[in-house]
Amino acid sequence: MLRKNYMGMIIRWRQSLNVLPARGLSKQVQKTDEDEDDTKPSMSHPTRHAFQKLAFGDTLLSQTMMKVKSKKTREKSGLIMLEGRRIIQEAIDAGCDPTSIFFSRTEDLDMLTLPQKTLKIYKTPYNEMKVWSNLTTPPGIIGIFKKPPPIPETRSSLSLTLICDQIREPGNLGSMIRNCAGVGVRRVILTPGCTDLWDDKVLRGSAGAHFKVRVHSDVDWPEIEDLVKAENSKLLLAAAETSKNGFGRLLPVIPYSTCDYSTSHNFLVIGGETESLSNAAYEVAARTNGSILTIPLANEVESLNSVSAACVIMFEIRKQLKSQPC
Template identity: 35%
Template sequence: WRPAMAALGPVWRALLRARAAGDPAGRRGVRALRRSPVRVLQPQSARSARRAPEQPQPPPPPLRPLWSAARPRRGCGTRKRRPGTAGWGERGERGPAVSRRGSMVTIAKSKKFRDNHRKVLLEGHRLIKDALEAGAVPQTLFFSTVGHLKLLPEAEIKGASLVKVKFEDIKTWSDLVTPQGLLGIFSKPDPAKMSYPAAQLTNSLPLLLICDNIRDPGNLGTILRSAAGAGCEKVLLTKGCVDPWEPKVLRAGMGAHFRVPIIANLDWESIPTNLPDGIQVCVADNDPGAPAGTTSVPRGAGRADSAPDSPKAPVKPSPEAAPEHEDEEGAAGIPELAAQHYYEDWAQIPVAVVIGGETHGLSPAALQLAASTGGKRLVIPVVPGVDSLNSAIAAGIVLFEGKRQLLWRHKQEDGREKLPVPG
């Protein structure tokens, strides 16, 4: 530093004298000396000669589109799952490729999935507990807290996949106003393999129920609940009825699906094979325009949810309920049935009751089956001008009246057996 300043001393003094004399060049020189030094760069050729030889660069990666199948979508969840939590198989095999748990629950609600994969979706402690006690096989249980699992029998849930989720997710999946935090996907129960409660079997009566074109889920669930409460031996559903394993039907049934055998999706040709020998089939009718004592049943009789415009106005039956070969009796193919009030004596051993649908009422096939077994038309009288009863209400009235008559007849027979033998 000092040698450099000593070498610049004469130059500095000369510039100062020029500035004092008023020379503009001197002023510029002084300002130039006060500036910071500038780095001098060598020519490009010299720098290239000193630099080490460059390594060959790899080719750039190919451009990927903004979205592709290999790129995970945001929110799909790429964390590893426990074996069995993403599939439907009973032995570990995967079912449909569902990546989101919410999609699993949504798909389980569809009738197409239930029919193809034989799965049902149950919600709530009571319904799931009833299913487990009846022998239903659980596949996957979604719970928000461990306390929900403590309310279930431990032995029955060992083979199921247990998935803990947030309560907010269950609220999104649930159809209930106040979800309980517990959902389950089960194999569709087989009535022949179910173990129904002992109290239900003990109080069972030779009383059967046939549902004809019941299409409202709430009505069907209430009817099944009444059938279980009355002690029905079996419930048969024709092809025109709503799926009994639909979530709305399950909620309205309040566990009746696991207390009474339910055989669904039957055509009228197969109904007699599911009935015991010697049974009498009666049809429920609350048409206010059809008084007791008449001997013919007009087309469309047996409407349960809405009465026809006129008492004798014919109603066109639904295509699903129409038989393939109509009886040749009468111009319309409708057989004649004796009518009586529902509270009169009609419950023979055994007996089946047919409940018609909300829109079209009893189908001609139901009337033909009743006529072939010597059945009757049971009329529920209502005040004139009042619309006909709801199908679920009509089913409850007739079933519990049938239960009363069967128990009374059983009591009379027991009384005769206990009478002393004369002589």
């Protein structure tokens, strides 16, 4: 009896502190913002765009994502996926053709300036979108676009082409494309050994630079050699001085800062972190009277990573070409 009264006192005390839920509500589960019914438009954020509401468990998003999540399916469908409001808007501003938009918050949708065309827009539960995102905190908006062709070359671009050879780390390739856009190169060429241009990690690393610089994918070395000869130019290989390649031993080695980049169009070749430059790169360089460019380093550091090496040399080329009289 004494124990029963004591337990009753504890329960009444905890209820007075709002520790225990009221009777009849103990089995209810409180919803968070993410668990809210995303199939209903928010009354505080009415959208100006017409959209279709997808219920939780609807397979439309998963069916669409299956068409864009791998290089093979992207090539088959001709579609790409862009995740995040900023990169979606940059693609639209660049003239890319969206086919559908999936979003979870109406305010994100309303911040987009969409093209004046028939566009399929779907409001999707946030937890459904999380399943298909590689990000820790997904932005909650996805754009599906037709794969765009390379953007046109601009007259203001530098007399420089960057050739990415066997760059297989997506983040490195994305950063490389971003740096090329910042430098203002004429074009970027990817050899068949590179990772896919439209991989989601490449897209994130480039921060929208895909739509600011001309990029050609899967260009083989015979085609590159023809292009170099058509420009009456030569290959410049960013490589260590001690090359094990037989053709590499025949090439002159020049510190990058002493090379004159104003005599012809520059074709700079950067290799991957692990694979480095391919044998084909050395062979084409030997047949076009090319050179090996080195970057002198201190403290017995052997080499820079591919992104850093490309940046150092490209900005030296930019400095020399911009200092030339018009």
